[in-house]
Amino acid sequence: GENVEQHPSTLSVQEGDSAVIKCTYSDSASNYFPWYKQELGKGPQLIIDIRSNVGEKKDQRIAVTLNKTAKHFSLHITETQPEDSAVYFCAATAYGNNRLAFGKGNQVVVIP
């Protein structure tokens, strides 16, 4: 089955700087890659996703890039703000699969 790994496990950034979280996946058939944000005491919430037919997708201060050859995809947060402090989960699945495999999460801390 699909195995998703996230690096680094914890990331501290100064407010206003950029944060990048990278995920690697094992199944070359995977073609859907969402990112979820989990704030303290809450459930994960989808913030952006990308499908394999595109290499990059942006939504305001967040972007995701996908490298299918290397089997990794990254979340980019620009101009970080304190409310970006959270745990971020990446996931991967292939069309027709019945499992969405999540990584173990990255703790992002934005220092004011």
Add this chain to the structure above:
Amino acid sequence: DARVTQTPRHKVTEMGQEVTMRCQPILGHNTVFWYRQTMMQGLELLAYFRNRAPLDDSGMPKDRFSAEMPDATLATLKIQPSEPRDSAVYFCASGLLGDSLTGELFFGEGSRLTVL
């Protein structure tokens, strides 16, 4: 504002007791998931339903866990008997999904279970 509702939010129980967690998915969503979150394992899929039919419960310890959807507005996860290693946060999520799992999952706020 549609959301997934889970009860209880917190539960402390003793080993051997039965625990039932409940979830009300978002109206109109056809797929409901149960996940377990721990520091060591992250988010693990326990079971999921499509149109109330169980599609995959391979992530669930069958001898003590059971998941059901008695109707479209209620999903339950039961643990009997509970053990300390079951201590975790249990999330329910729902989505309007096709045959694949590509699409947004809406998570509840979770049920934090502590088994002493």
